[in-house]
Amino acid sequence: MQKIYQSAESALEGLLFDDMTIAAGGFGLSGIPERLIDAIQASGVKDLTIASNNAGIDNEGLGKLLRTRQVKKMISSYVGENKEFERQYLAGELEVEFCPQGTLAERMRAGGAGIPGFYTKTGVGTQVAEGKEVKLFDGEEYILELGIRADLAIVKGWKADECGNLMFRKTARNFNFPAATCGKICVAEVEEIVPVGSLDPDCIHLPSIYVNRLILGAPYEKKIEFRTVRQREAA
Amino acid sequence: MATQVETKGWTRDQMAARAAKELRDGFYVNLGIGIPTLVANHVPQGMTVTLQSENGMLGIGPFPYDDEVDADLINAGKQTISQLPQTSYFDSAQSFAMIRGGHIDLAVLGGMEVSEKGDLANWMVPGKMIKGMGGAMDLVAGVKKIIVVMEHVSKNGDPKFIPECTLPLTGRNVIDMIITDLAVFQRPDHDSPFRLIELAPGVTRGEVREKTSAHYLE
Numbered sequence: 001m002q003k004i005y006q007s008a009e010s011a012l013e014g015l016l017f018d019d020m021t022i023a024a025g026g027f028g029l030s031g032i033p034e035r036l037i038d039a040i041q042a043s044g045v046k047d048l049t050i051a052s053n054n055a056g057i058d059n060e061g062l063g064k065l066l067r068t069r070q071v072k073k074m075i076s077s078y079v080g081e082n083k084e085f086e087r088q089y090l091a092g093e094l095e096v097e098f099c100p101q102g103t104l105a106e107r108m109r110a111g112g113a114g115i116p117g118f119y120t121k122t123g124v125g126t127q128v129a130e131g132k133e134v135k136l137f138d139g140e141e142y143i144l145e146l147g148i149r150a151d152l153a154i155v156k157g158w159k160a161d162e163c164g165n166l167m168f169r170k171t172a173r174n175f176n177f178p179a180a181t182c183g184k185i186c187v188a189e190v191e192e193i194v195p196v197g198s199l200d201p202d203c204i205h206l207p208s209i210y211v212n213r214l215i216l217g218a219p220y221e222k223k224i225e226f227r228t229v230r231q232r233e234a235a
Numbered sequence: 236m237a238t239q240v241e242t243k244g245w246t247r248d249q250m251a252a253r254a255a256k257e258l259r260d261g262f263y264v265n266l267g268i269g270i271p272t273l274v275a276n277h278v279p280q281g282m283t284v285t286l287q288s289e290n291g292m293l294g295i296g297p298f299p300y301d302d303e304v305d306a307d308l309i310n311a312g313k314q315t316i317s318q319l320p321q322t323s324y325f326d327s328a329q330s331f332a333m334i335r336g337g338h339i340d341l342a343v344l345g346g347m348e349v350s351e352k353g354d355l356a357n358w359m360v361p362g363k364m365i366k367g368m369g370g371a372m373d374l375v376a377g378v379k380k381i382i383v384v385m386e387h388v389s390k391n392g393d394p395k396f397i398p399e400c401t402l403p404l405t406g407r408n409v410i411d412m413i414i415t416d417l418a419v420f421q422r423p424d425h426d427s428p429f430r431l432i433e434l435a436p437g438v439t440r441g442e443v444r445e446k447t448s449a450h451y452l453e
Contacts, residue, residue, distance in 0.1 A: 027290040027291075027309075027313075027327070028309060029306070029313070030290070030306060030309050030313070053327070077367050077368060077369050077370065078366055078367035079365075079367050080366035080367070086364050089365075096365075098365065098367050100369075100370065100371075100372040100373050101289060101327070101369050101370040101373060102289075102327075102330075102331025102334055102335055102370060102372075102373030102377075103331075103373065104327075105326075105327035105328040105330070105331050106328055106331060106332075106335075108328065120335065120376070121335070121376040121377065122335060122372050122376040122377070123372050123376070124376065124406075124407060125354075125406065125408075126403065126404045126405065126406065127403050127404075128368075168324075168326075169307045170292075170305065170308045170318070170324055171288065171307060171308055171309055171310075172306075172307040173291050173324055173325065173326050174290050174291050174326060175326070175327045177326035177327070177328065178327060178328040205326075222307070224315060225309075225313040226309075226312065226313050226314040226315070227304060227315055228314040228315050228316070229298050229299055229300060229301045229304060229315070230297055230298040230300060231300075
């Protein structure tokens with residue numbers, strides 16, 4: 001069984017179709033599956049529903065798919081810093097389902113864990129609760145949120161071994177874990193692929209069972225949205 | 236001729252310092268964007284406070300030195316940060332499990348409006364571009380104590396602590412304490428009204444009353 005593919009295009013072969021749902025990892029521009037996004041853009045697949053915490057920025061990350069009008073609907077918690085998104089949204093060309101960040105993460109986790117829905121306090125009494133079932137537990141209100149099961153998950157990892165065990169790095173882990181689990185099929189891109197046995201089994205973040213296809217995406221430029229630094233005190 | 240009104244009340248940094256007085260040793264804390272972020276600069280000497288970043292980190296360190304900037308290490312405001320010896324990383328589902336599950340002791344957030352019943356509105360203004368609620372709805376629903384830090388009145392001079400929120404809610408009956416540039420309001424539980432417990436320097440009870448439409452105890 002060979003999980004490693006030579007390019008993002010070949011790794012996505014046979015997986016893309018119009019009107020499909022894709023779950024994507026990443027937070028801001030940190031830990032976004034950029035090679036796979038580029039390949040999806042190049043494929044021309046359209047009317048996509050994408051579950052992702054953010055929608056990239058102008059022409060970075062998922063912003064690229066917005067620019068080419070391949071996205072029909074976004075399921076996101078925060079979409080600031082994106083002019084093209086704003087334009088399409090205000091013009092009614094793009095559907096957006098705003099979902100609280102923790103609810104979105106849990107919807108992916110639940111979808112991947114075989115849990116079709118769950119009750120949460122998040123959003124009770126707000127617009128988010130509109131049209132959703134309300135249930136009382138110990139006298140407190142909770143709303144029903146549904147798990148997300150995506151046709152495809154695209155994620156970015158740090159290191160993988162050849163069978164698809166995956167490690168993330170620092171805060172680039174974010175939505176990559178829950179997104180990977182909720183895809184009917186998951187394609188991962190990583191910075192480094194190492195031989196089986198090179199990773200400490202106790203330090204695997206995403207077990208190989210969740211990773212169906214794998215590509216080496218390096219080298220990465222890794223863009224930064226807000227570069228904030230402190231000055232070094234004079235020696 | 237209008238004359239320049241003498242500066243009184245708290246500055247943004249002083250509001251953050253006032254919020255920092257609510258920190259306790261051993262607290263796990265989530266700070267929102269803006270004034271709440273400044274609270275990190277006022278953690279008392281000798282007190283251990285661990286800051287949580289909802290994109291998957293416990294133990295946020297200061298901004299990095301220029302040559303240590305790491306694109307894989309950012310806070311919830313997408314700013315580059317650094318890690319500490321006690322730092323841990325985790326995924327977004329785990330991050331919000333600890334938020335929703337009541338494991339975070341305190342969150343300090345910004346606000347557009349707070350109602351006298353403790354409702355918070357801070358995520359959208361109808362007619363303006365909606366950016367989204369991010370993690371704010373999860374935080375107010377799950378964190379043990381919620382402090383809102385905001386200007387007492389809007390740019391137009393309208394009260395922001397009001398009987399009923401006019402903007403879409405972030406959470407219903409979720410706020411425990413309000414710190415403005417003029418005063419501090421607190422309530423002991425979510426069934427009680429807010430009480431005015433502190434005035435900023437040079438601010439009178441009368442002025443607070445005049446700039447507040449919410450009902451509160453004096």
